Amino acid sequence: MVSFSDERLPNGLRLIIAEDHxxxxxxxxxxxxxxxxxxxxxxxGFAHLFEHVMFQGSRNVGKAEHIALVxxxxxxxxxxxxxxxxxxxxxxxxxxxxxxxxxxxDRMGTLLDALSQENLDNQREVVKNEKRWSYDNxxxxxxxxxxxxxxxxxxxxYHHPTIxxxxxxxxxxIEDVSAFFRTYYAPNNAVLSLVGDVDPAAARQxxxxxxxxxxxxxxxxxxxxxxxxPILGEERREVVEDxxxxxxxxxxxxxxALGDERLDAIDVATxxxxxxxxxxxxxxxxxxxxxxxxxxxxxxxxxxxxxxxAGWATVRPGVxxxxxxxxxxxxxxxxxxxxxxxxxxxxxxxxxxxxxxxALQRVEERADRLAMYATLFDDPDLINRMLGRYLSVxxxxxxAAAAQVFRADNRVVMIxxxxxxxxxxxxxxxxxxxxxxxxxxxxxxxxxx
Amino acid sequence: MTKxxxxxxxxxxxxxxxxxxxxxxxxxxxxLGNGLTxxxxxxxxxxxxxxxxxxxxxxxxxxxIEAGATVLSSRALTEGTERYDAIELIEATERLGASLHADxxxxxxxxxxxxxxxxxxxxxxxxxxxxxxxxxxxxEVERIRDERLNDILQARxxxxxxxxxxxxxxxxxxxxxxHRPAGGTxxxxxxxxxxxxxRAWTRGLDPARMTLxxxxxxxxIEPTRLADEMMVGWKRSAGAVEPGPIAAKPVAGGRRLRLxxxxxxxxxxxxxxxxxxxxxxxxxxxVSVLGAILGGLFNSRLNMKLREEKGYTYGAHASFDLRRAxxxxxxxxxxxxxxxxxxxxxxxAELERIGAERVSDAExxxxxxxxxxxxxxxxxxxxxxxxxxxxxVVHDLPDDELATYRERIDAVSADEVLAAARAxxxxxxxxxxxxxxxxxxxxxxxVVGLGPVEVIRDDDELSEA
Numbered sequence: 052m053v054s055f056s057d058e059r060l061p062n063g064l065r066l067i068i069a070e071d072h073x074x075x076x077x078x079x080x081x082x083x084x085x086x087x088x089x090x091x092x093x094x095x096g097f098a099h100l101f102e103h104v105m106f107q108g109s110r111n112v113g114k115a116e117h118i119a120l121v122x123x124x125x126x127x128x129x130x131x132x133x134x135x136x137x138x139x140x141x142x143x144x145x146x147x148x149x150x151x152x153x154x155x156x157d158r159m160g161t162l163l164d165a166l167s168q169e170n171l172d173n174q175r176e177v178v179k180n181e182k183r184w185s186y187d188n189x190x191x192x193x194x195x196x197x198x199x200x201x202x203x204x205x206x207x208x209y210h211h212p213t214i215x216x217x218x219x220x221x222x223x224x225i226e227d228v229s230a231f232f233r234t235y236y237a238p239n240n241a242v243l244s245l246v247g248d249v250d251p252a253a254a255r256q257x258x259x260x261x262x263x264x265x266x267x268x269x270x271x272x273x274x275x276x277x278x279x280x281p282i283l284g285e286e287r288r289e290v291v292e293d294x295x296x297x298x299x300x301x302x303x304x305x306x307x308a309l310g311d312e313r314l315d316a317i318d319v320a321t322x323x324x325x326x327x328x329x330x331x332x333x334x335x336x337x338x339x340x341x342x343x344x345x346x347x348x349x350x351x352x353x354x355x356x357x358x359x360x361a362g363w364a365t366v367r368p369g370v371x372x373x374x375x376x377x378x379x380x381x382x383x384x385x386x387x388x389x390x391x392x393x394x395x396x397x398x399x400x401x402x403x404x405x406x407x408x409x410a411l412q413r414v415e416e417r418a419d420r421l422a423m424y425a426t427l428f429d430d431p432d433l434i435n436r437m438l439g440r441y442l443s444v445x446x447x448x449x450x451a452a453a454a455q456v457f458r459a460d461n462r463v464v465m466i467x468x469x470x471x472x473x474x475x476x477x478x479x480x481x482x483x484x485x486x487x488x489x490x491x492x493x494x495x496x497x498x499x500x
Numbered sequence: 501m502t503k504x505x506x507x508x509x510x511x512x513x514x515x516x517x518x519x520x521x522x523x524x525x526x527x528x529x530x531x532l533g534n535g536l537t538x539x540x541x542x543x544x545x546x547x548x549x550x551x552x553x554x555x556x557x558x559x560x561x562x563x564x565i566e567a568g569a570t571v572l573s574s575r576a577l578t579e580g581t582e583r584y585d586a587i588e589l590i591e592a593t594e595r596l597g598a599s600l601h602a603d604x605x606x607x608x609x610x611x612x613x614x615x616x617x618x619x620x621x622x623x624x625x626x627x628x629x630x631x632x633x634x635x636x637x638x639x640e641v642e643r644i645r646d647e648r649l650n651d652i653l654q655a656r657x658x659x660x661x662x663x664x665x666x667x668x669x670x671x672x673x674x675x676x677x678x679h680r681p682a683g684g685t686x687x688x689x690x691x692x693x694x695x696x697x698x699r700a701w702t703r704g705l706d707p708a709r710m711t712l713x714x715x716x717x718x719x720x721i722e723p724t725r726l727a728d729e730m731m732v733g734w735k736r737s738a739g740a741v742e743p744g745p746i747a748a749k750p751v752a753g754g755r756r757l758r759l760x761x762x763x764x765x766x767x768x769x770x771x772x773x774x775x776x777x778x779x780x781x782x783x784x785x786x787v788s789v790l791g792a793i794l795g796g797l798f799n800s801r802l803n804m805k806l807r808e809e810k811g812y813t814y815g816a817h818a819s820f821d822l823r824r825a826x827x828x829x830x831x832x833x834x835x836x837x838x839x840x841x842x843x844x845x846x847x848x849a850e851l852e853r854i855g856a857e858r859v860s861d862a863e864x865x866x867x868x869x870x871x872x873x874x875x876x877x878x879x880x881x882x883x884x885x886x887x888x889x890x891x892x893v894v895h896d897l898p899d900d901e902l903a904t905y906r907e908r909i910d911a912v913s914a915d916e917v918l919a920a921a922r923a924x925x926x927x928x929x930x931x932x933x934x935x936x937x938x939x940x941x942x943x944x945x946x947v948v949g950l951g952p953v954e955v956i957r958d959d960d961e962l963s964e965a
Contacts, residue, residue, distance in 0.1 A: 073545045074880050075520035111511050115808050118798040123866040124516065125873005144873050146517035153514050160509040176811025176836075183766045184814045184834045190657045248520065257514075264508045294764075296653035329590040338586075341643055344650045367650060394591075401597030405616060408548050412881045 053417055053434050056251060057425070062267045063239025066258050067421045067431055069246040071414060077247035078418035079151045080140040081159075082426040085235035087215075088134050088208035088274065088355055096178070096215015097223055099132035101231050103174040105139065106130065110161035114170060117154050124150055132213055134353050135309075136426055142415050145248035149257050152243075156261035159241065162232055168225055175220055182214045190295045191467050194363075198303040201287045201463040202359055208277060209353060237268035244422040244431075247414035277355035281305065282461035289463075292470045297344060298366040300376050302383075303463035304456050306360040309352030310428055312440065316452035317360060319444045320386055321348050322399040325362060329398060332364075332382045342370045342378065354427050360456060372466060380462075387454030391446045400442050407438045522876045524902040525715075525885060530724040532732045535708030539889050540723045541715040543882055549620050549716030550882040551723070552612035553631060554890045557704030559682040560606045560746045560824065564675070566696050568684015572644055573697035574604035577611065579640035582633035586640060589626065598623045600630065606682055607824045608894045609704050614883065617717050621726060628730045634701065636694040648689050655681070656958055659762060659935045660834070663769035666760050666956070667933040671774050671828060673749040678775075678827065702739030707731070709740075711893045715882035746825035750775040754929030757950040761938035761957045768840040768936030769832075772847055774929050776829030779822035779895045785908045786920040787820055792867040793917065794818045794854050794925075795831055799866065801850045806833055812843040818851075820924070824895065829925065837937050841944040844932060848948065851930065855921040858914040872906045 055069035087098045108114045121128045126143035128151075141151040186192040196212040203209040243262070245254050283305050307313040325332045325348035336343035348362030366375045410416045417434065424433040527541045559570045578600055579586045593600045598615035600623070611631055615623040655661040665681055672679035684692070704710070712731070714723040754774050777787065795802040795818025802816040813833040821827035831851060835843040859867075879885050892901055932948075934941065938955050945953045 074876060075522050076877055076880060110507075110509060111513070115799060115804065119866065122797050122799065122870045123873075125869055125875075125877070127874060127877060142877055144519060144876065146519045147873075148517075149514040150516065153510065157509050161507075173808065173811045177807055177814060180767065180812070180834070180836055181814040183836060188659055188765055188767045188834070190654070261510055264506065266508065294657060294762075296657050297650060327590075327594065329587070329594050334587070338643070341646070344647060344654075365650075365654075367646070368653075394595075398591065398594040402594055405548065405597035405599070405614070408616060409614070409881075412546065412548060414880070 053411070053421070055421060055431060057431055060238065060259060060263055062263065062265060063237070064258070064262050065242040065425055066255065067242065067244040067425060068249060068251045068254055069244075069417060069421065070249060070251065071246060072248050074414075075145045075248050076142060076414055077145045077148045077245060077249050078140065078142045078414040079148070079155065080138060080244045080418035080422045081155050082136055082138045082242045082422035083236060084240045084426050085137055086133050086135045087211070087213040088277070089235065090208070090211070090215075093219060093222065094227065095211045095219040096213070097219070097227060097231065098137055099213055099215065100175060100178050100220060100223055101228060102130045102132045102137050103178055104166065104171060104228055105158050105162060107170040107174060108165035109158040110164040111157050112154060112165070114165070117158070120150060120154060126151065134209055134213060135355065136423075138419070138422065140415065140418065148245070148249060148254065152257045153261050155243070156265065159236060159238065159262065160265040162236065163229055166225060166228055171223070171225060171228060175223065179217060179220055182217070186214060191293060191299055193291070193293070194301050194465060194467070195361075197289065197291070197465055198301060198359065198361060198463060201289070201465075202283065202303055202305055202357070203279070207279065208274070208355065234268065234271060237271065238262055238265050239267040240271055242422045242425045244418040244425070246418040246421065274355065279305070279356035281307070281357065281455070282458065283463070284460055286459050287463045289465045291465060291467045293467045295467055295469050297368065298372050298469065299467045300364050300366065300372060300379065301463075301465040301467070302362045302379065303465070304360040304461050306350055306358040306456050307452070308356060309354045309358055313452045313455070314350060314352060314358060315440050316444050316448040317350055317456055319396070319399055319403070319441060320449045320453045321350060321360070322403060323391060323395055323449070324348055324382060324386060326399060326402060331386070332379060335382060336364055336375065336378055340378065342367055342375050346379070372468075376464065376466075383453070383457035387450060387457055391449055396446055396449070403441050404438060407441075524879065524905070527889060529899070532707070532728055534732050534734055536727065536731055536734065537711040538724045538727045539711060539713045540718060541882070541885055541889070542718045543716055543885070544719070546717045546882050547617050548614060548882065549617045549714065549718070550612065550614050550886045551620070551624060551627070551712065551714040552610050552886050552890055553627065554711045554713065554893045555609045555704030556607070556709055556743055556894055557609055557700075557741070558605055558607040558824070560677045561703060561741075561743050562700055564677070565688060566692065566700070567677070567680050567688035568648060569692055569696045569700040570604045570609060571683045572641075572648055572689070572692060573636075573700040574602040574609055575644045576636050576641050576697050577602040577634050577701060578630055579644070580635045580637045581629045582635060583629060586637070589630070593623070593626055596623050598626070600626055602630070606678070606827075608890070609701070610890065612886070617721060620721055624726055624730060632734065636698050638694050641694045641697055645689060645692055648683055649686060651683070652686055652689070659765060659767070659769045662760055663771050663933060663935040666758065666935065667771035667773070667830060667931070668828060670756060670758055670931045670933050671750060671754065673751050676747050676749045678748055678825075699739060702737040703741050705737035706740035707734045707736065711890070713886045713889045713893070715885045715889075748775060748825035748827070750929070754931055755950060756931040756954065757945060757948075757952070758931070758933045758954045758956060759938055759942055759945065760933070760935040761955055762935050763937055763939065765935070765937045766837060767834045768837055768934050768941055769834050770840070770844055770847065770932065770934050771830050771832055772844070772851065772930050772932045773828055773830035774926055774931060775826050776820045777822065777924050778824060778826050780897065783916065783920050783923070786912050786916040787924060788871060789864070789867045789909065789912045790854070790917050790920045791819050792871060793859050793863050794850065797867060797870060801854065802831060802833070802847065805846050805850060806835070806843055810839070810843070810846065812836065812839045812846075816847070837940050840934065840936060840941045841948055844934075844945070845948050848927065848930075851925060851927045855918070855925055855927070858918045861914070864912075864914050864917065868909050868912060871909045875906055
């Protein structure tokens with residue numbers, strides 16, 4: 052149980068404080084209600100580039116000095132950008148809390164004072180290298196960008212990836228940074244959460260002192276209609292040639308929006324399907340039939356219209372891609388049509404409970420969750436109710452949610468195949484017999500394409 | 501620009517408050533009748549308990565011809581026991597909401613469990629079953645071996661893993677274990693079977709050299725008594741072997757420039773360095789401060805130059821990989837292809853500068869304060885505390901090593917950092933290993949002064965670098 056206070060400054064800044072004096076540590080997390088979904092065509096990747104600029108100094112803080120001061124104070128920090136939001140956080144020795152608040156306030160209030168073309172150009176190059184490193188120069192690295200484009204129509208703000216495109220990053224200007232800052236980086240569009248070894252009275256006083264005079268923006272533009280049909284309406288397929296040694300099949304589905312209780316049921320289904328060494332798909336494809344090198348599945352929860360369920364299986368050498376695809380899909384179908392056993396559900400619940408317990412041990416995670424639930428749902432107390440929600444999911448709700456999501460007309464299948472046939476690059480006894488492959492379909496035509 | 505009206509922010513930087521005293525959590529030591537050591541740490545308010553059994557035999561201790569046996573052994577250890585098959589074991593663990601896992605690296609083989617405190621006893625019973633009666637079923641061993649062979653293929657295609665492995669193979673002589681990946685090479689993994697994996701397991705199976713570390717909220721739980729009930733019957737295995745010295749031999753001369761060709765790559769992965777130092781060295785704390793200043797902090801010399809000044813990379817780092825024997829020292833960055841030579845030159849210049857003159861007082865203070873300050877942050881939860889205590893066991897360090905860490909970091913001087921740099925960083929015998937597009941990069945590299953470029957083309961054949 053996380054006890055917290057929840058209040059607003061007159062300028063709209065929401066302040067959430069949760070005390071925990073076990074360790075002399077405090078987590079500070081600032082969530083801004085702006086993410087890549089607020090980007091307009093031609094400006095993709097901008098919210099994230101902007102996040103980098105937030106570390107380039109403000110009126111009273113020099114370039115890269117924010118990080119220098121936090122680290123020299125014995126703290127850690129970072130910022131992240133995602134489809135629905137951007138956040139900035141520090142974990143500090145508790146006697147350094149005031150410094151973190153001062154630093155966050157200085158950039159919330161005066162970022163543009165330090166903005167320069169040189170710093171923007173520098174961070175543009177850094178972000179382009181981040182894109183190369185995280186996506187372009189990784190095997191299978193383009194999958195998430197492609198999946199988003201398949202699952203959301205071009206006019207939807209989730210259609211494009213948070214990292215953006217090189218062309219749009221090149222086009223970002225100083226004027227764009229200023230306009231974005233003035234529009235979205237206002238206290239009434241932010242939640243500040245403080246969790247850990249904190250004196251609430253002192254923290255409140257510091258927050259008022261440092262953030263209290265930053266003006267609100269009364270006219271933050273609303274996002275517009277982001278509603279979507281719950282299902283895609285067709286199966287979409289793509290074959291991608293990549294410099295990979297093993298084929299990998301990616302599966303994607305539109306899933307209920309974050310906060311929808313049906314997504315809780317999908318998450319429990321995911322635990323049962325691919326959640327560990329005892330899960331159905333892992334057991335069948337990796338352990339028993341040995342047709343996959345690995346299998347993965349998870350939901351990516353978003354609030355605007357629909358979430359993503361994504362999964363993949365890496366195909367073992369010599370195994371038919373088609374066979375692996377069919378086996379994976381059979382298990383997705385089965386959980387929507389056959390009842391799950393009490394034992395399976397109990398195991399899934401026990402693992403989810405331990406995972407939740409483990410995550411919430413850390414002040415950083417608690418600060419992140421409180422700010423997230425406040426920003427996205429105006430309901431920070433969800434931190435105390437999510438576990439109960441997962442544990443109350445019944446077999447029937449798992450079945451119903453799975454049947455609704457894992458259907459052929461809601462499915463994206465992307466098959467990554469080696470640009471060079473693996474047979475040429477891989478000598479030796481890697482040929483794998485496929486137990487249970489009764490239909491005799493061992494063709495490898497897609498891998499050899 | 502805001503003169504004449506009240507600023508929206510406060511210009512004056514706050515000063516820090518009084519730090520709360522911090523001490524690394526005290527631990528209790530007990531030795532069972534069979535010699536097994538038990539370390540327990542009571543952490544009130546931490547209901548998820550972490551328990552780990554540590555054995556001091558790692559991949560560095562296996563014969564070269566069986567390279568990979570120890571790592572694969574750890575993957576196979578939880579695949580079946582005399583009483584349970586793999587699925588029964590997995591399901592029993594999951595019912596407890598526990599994770600039971602075995603891992604092996606260069607230095608150690610560990611078996612651990614994380615579980616809510618109320619279910620610690622049944623979780624330890626499963627751990628004991630796995631340790632006392634593993635069967636290494638041939639069929640599961642085959643699967644795990646095939647998965648490793650596939651993983652070796654995947655590693656070739658991943659520029660970062662390819663760079664790390666080519667770098668290790670370049671700086672260590674081929675009769676050093678660290679020359680190869682801990683998981684073994686294709687040639688050594690193909691012939692591995694259950695007897696090799698079992699041999700790797702029993703090598704460390706001597707209670708007198710094993711330690712159980714338990715941390716979490718242990719109110720009402722007596723881990724030592726539980727261990728005594730469950731583990732005191734363990735005996736030394738006939739296959740147990742006292743670990744010998746590890747040969748961590750550098751190649752002669754050292755200075756080389758290698759480029760693994762990755763046609764079309766948008767970035768070049770760069771590794772520069774040489775054989776470094778082991779964990780147990782007298783100047784460990786000076787080396788830690790040195791690493792932070794050169795390439796550990798965000799505002800390290802490498803990151804400030806290559807990222808914040810030049811925009812060549814998302815991040816540039818340097819570190820000493822401190823193992824039981826001398827692990828690699830490396831400086832690293834992934835840079836966009838067209839700036840490869842310039843980035844490599846900048847990186848080499850920083851390696852030269854760190855040994856040429858004393859670091860500034862500001863750099864020294866920032867690094868020391870960072871390491872001192874984040875120390876309590878690192879040990880907020882039981883898992884990292886168990887890992888840190890396991891590290892004491894593995895590296896045979898004194899009990900007060902963690903308790904005295906912060907004061908010893910605080911005592912490091914600029915002269916000691918310079919001495920550590922001169923003793924442990926050697927530009928003249930550094931090798932540079934790159935993974936990138938040779939058609940764009942190779943011809944530009946002559947200017948960096950590391951000699952001729954040796955280009956490796958993976959597509960020709962799967963020969964060892």
